């Protein structure tokens with residue numbers, strides 16, 4: 560019998576790496592649920608374009624979660640189906656939602672930076688490479704969230720709210 564541990568025979572993932580991946584699955588699940596909540600609020604205000612924008616965003620966050628799920632399971636690890644709780648439902652206005660969205664994306668970018676650093680220190684270069692996709696994705700997500708706030712601030716007047724709604728909706732069609 561050589562010194563390879565039983566755990567290592569089952570999975571290529573180190574325990575600490577599996578743990579941070581599972582934690583991030585929960586963050587993506589929370590992010591998806593929060594965007595769905597924002598979507599519901601927008602639809603309820605008659606802002607259908609922004610409602611659809613955030614509904615698509617919720618779908619994308621679930622895809623992010625499932626990509627990690629697949630990575631863990633295909634590496635022979637154990638993915639943990641996350642619980643979601645404390646989802647914000649009381650929003651005051653569209654701008655505060657847009658700001659909340661950007662703040663959340665910035666926080667998630669920071670998570671991936673820390674995770675990548677962790678994997679490099681643990682010499683798990685395969686997972687570090689897997690996480691690169693998320694860093695690229697976060698760059699796009701932050702860009703889009705910033706653009707939403709720019710659109711709001713540049714166009715904002717009481718008469719323009721439906722134009723803002725349409726512009727934000729159209730962001731999902733553009734690059």
Ligand SMILES: [Fe+2]
Pocket residue numbers: 587590619620623667
């Ligand atoms: Fe995400």
Ligand SMILES: [Fe+2]
Pocket residue numbers: 590620664667700
């Ligand atoms: Fe995101």
